[in-house]
Amino acid sequence: MLSGMLFIFAPLVVGYLFSIHNKNLLAKLNSATASLVYVILFLMGLSLASLDNLGDNLQLIIKYTAVFFLVIGCCNLAALPLVDKFLPLETDASHTKLPLSKMALESAKLILVVGGGLVIGVLLSFDLSWVDTASEWILFILLFFIGIQLRNSGLSLGQILLNKHGMVIASVIVVTSLVGGMIASFVLDISLFQGLAMASGFGWYSLAGILMGDAFGPVFGGASFLIELLRELISLVLIPMFIGRMPCTSIGYAGATAMDFTLPVIQTTGGVRCVPVAIVSGFILSLLVPVLMLFFVSLSH
Template sequence: MISGMLFIFAPLVVGYLFSVRNKNWLNKLNQVTSNLVYIMLFLMGLSLAALDNLGDNLQLIIKFVSVFFVALGAANLLFLPLIDRFMPLQTDSSHSQLPLSSMALESLKLIVVVGGGLLLGVVLNLNLPWVDNAMEWCLSLLLFFIGIQLRNCGLTLGQILINKLGMMIAAVMIITSWLGGLVAALVLDIPVYKALAMASGFGWYSLAGILMGDAFGPVYGGASFLIELMRELVSLVMIPMLIGRKPCTTIGYAGATSMDFTLPLIQTTGGVRCVPVAIVSGFILSVLVPVLMLFFVSLAG
C-alpha cells in the first residue's frame, strides 16, 4: 500500500519542482496530457479483453452488480450535490462554458476509445502481458505533467496536500456509500457486513475484487470488481459533461480514482484548481479501502 502511494505521489512532486514560464510550452503540455489520457483508455480496453470468464455464477454476479451499482450511485448522487451548493468549487471557465454537445462528444470519444481497445483485444485474442506496465508508465508521466501544471498555477503544497473540501467530499462518499450498501443488503437479503464491505470499494476495482473474492468467494469478488469498474467508466462520462456545474459531485463520484486514473481528465476538463480537491479526496478514499473492507470482513468471524 505504501509503495503504491509513493508511486502516485513521487512523479507529482517531481513535476512540481519544475517551473515553466513559457505559455506555448504549457499549452503543448496540456495537449500531450490529453493525448496520454486517450492512450491510457485504449490500454484499459485491452486489459479488459484479457479478463477470464467469470464462470457459472455470471447471472448472480449481474444481479449483485445491478443492485449495488444503482444503490451506491443513487446514495452518492443524492448527497454529493449538497457540497456543490454549500461549498462551491470554482472551475476553469474556459472548460465549464463548453456547450453540452461538445462535452457529450468528448465523453463519447472516451467510451469509443475504451471500446476500441476492448474490441481489438477480443477479436484478435491478444496476449498482452505488457499492458499493465504500459499503463503504469503512462500514469507516471501524466502525474509528472500535472505536477508541472500545479507549480505554474500558483497553488502551494499546503493547498495540494491539505484541502478541507477534498476531506468533506471523501467523508460524504464514505457515509453515502454505506447507506447504499445497507439498501443493497435489504434488497439482496445478504449479511450487512458483507454489503458494507462491498460498499467500501470506492472505485478501486482491482483491490476490491481481490479482497472480496478472497473473503467471500468468486461471486462477491467478481461483483465487487465490476461494480467499481462501472463506477470508473461512468465517471469518464460524467466528468467532461458535469464538472463545470457540479465539480464536487463528479470528483466525489469518481472515488479513489480521482487521485490517479481520472485525475488527468478532471484537470483537463475542470481546470487545475480541481486537482488539489481531487487528490485529497482520492487519497483518503484509497487509504481507507483496504482498512474498511478488511474491518467489515473481520466481522464474519
C-alpha cells in the same frame, strides 16, 4: 479473524514505509503493479470458470452488480450536491472535447481480461485448484506495491488536512456509500458486513474485485469489480457534462479514480482549481479502500 485481517493488511503497511525518490524505479513499480492487476484479474476469470452452476452464478453477479451500483450511486448523488451548495468550488470549466471513447476502451480491456480467463477456464477444463492460492500470493505482492505508491504519491498529511473540499467530498462518499451498502445488503438478503465491504470499493475496481474475491469468492469478486468499473465509466461521461455547475459532485462521484484515471478529464474540463481537490479526495478514498474493506471482511467471518 483479526489475524487474517492483519495477514492481508500487513503488505500494504510495510509498502507504505518505503520512500522512493528514484523516478525510474517508481515508473517500473507502476508498470509492475499494472501487470499484476491484469494477471490477478485473469485468475479471477479462471475462478469464475471453476464455479458449479456457472450460468446461475453469472446471473447472481449481474443481480448484485445492478443492486449495489444503483443503490450506492443514488446515495452518493443525493448528498454530493449539498457540498456544491454549502461549500461551492470555483472552476475554470471549459467545453473541451475529450476522446472519452478511447479512455473507456482502456477500462474495457480489463473486462476482456476477466472474460478471457473465464472462456479459457471453461473451454480447456483443466485443474483450477491452484488458482485461489496463486491469487492470494499475488494479492500480497500487489498490496505491497500499492503501499509504496500511496507513500510516494507526493501528498503530505498537511496538504490533505488543509484541503477542505477534498476531505469533505471523501467523507460524503464514504458515509453515503456505506449507507448504500447497508440498504443493498437488506435488499439482497446478505450479511450486513458483506454489504459494507462491497460498498467500500469507492471506484477502485481492480483492488476491490481482488479483495472481495479473495474474501468471499468469485461471485462477490466479480460483482465488486463490475460495480466499481461502472462508476468509472459513468464518471467519464458525467464529469464533462456537470463539472461546470456541480464540480464537487462530479469529482466525488469519480471516487478513488479522481486522483488517477479520471484526473485528466477533471483537469481538462474543470480547470486547474479542481486538480488538488480531486487528488486529495481520490487519495483519501484510495487509502480507505483496503482499510475499510479488510475491516468489514474480518467482521463478517
